[in-house]
Amino acid sequence: MLFRNTALVAPSSDDARDTLQILWPTAAEPATFAPPVEVTEDERSITILFDLAGHAPEAIEVEMRSGTVFVLGGRAPAASSRLLRVFALGARIDPSAVEAEATPGRLSVRIGKVPPGSRAIVLVKK
Numbered sequence: 001m002l003f004r005n006t007a008l009v010a011p012s013s014d015d016a017r018d019t020l021q022i023l024w025p026t027a028a029e030p031a032t033f034a035p036p037v038e039v040t041e042d043e044r045s046i047t048i049l050f051d052l053a054g055h056a057p058e059a060i061e062v063e064m065r066s067g068t069v070f071v072l073g074g075r076a077p078a079a080s081s082r083l084l085r086v087f088a089l090g091a092r093i094d095p096s097a098v099e100a101e102a103t104p105g106r107l108s109v110r111i112g113k114v115p116p117g118s119r120a121i122v123l124v125k126k
Contacts, residue, residue: 025088033073033083043113045097048087050107055083057102062109064098069109 028034038049050071052060059074073083089111097112 027084027086029081029084033085043116045113046089046093046111048109048111050085050109051105052102052107053105057104057107060102060107062098062100062107064093064095064111067093067095069098069111071107071109 026034035051035053037051040047040049048069055073061072063070063072067089069087069089071085071087073085075082092114094112094114099110101108
């Protein structure tokens with residue numbers, strides 16, 4: 001399955017078959033920083049393999065905020081802001097279990113999932 005940079009836009013008839021696009025929306029700024037990615041998921045984690053062709057691995061940063069993965073790159077030619085790719089994950093993920101590895105031409109982001117049946121206990125102050 002592939003993410004496209006148009007995932008936050010209502011699907012057209014061609015995009016209606018891409019259910020992953022609806023489940024995990026993505027966006028890119030500029031739109032050229034949105035090559036297809038490969039996503040795999042198992043019981044414990046979600047892994048996003050991102051094509052970094054033409055981008056230096058040392059210029060890439062990965063942040064996790066509120067169930068959303070932000071991939072930040074260096075500045076695009078003739079752009080005033082940094083490159084940005086965003087993945088909104090709908091699955092129950094563990095923000096403390098995120099690993100990223102950038103190598104020439106490729107970024108791998110592995111996000112741990114909260115085990116099924118786990119729960120958080122909230123203390124109510126009186």
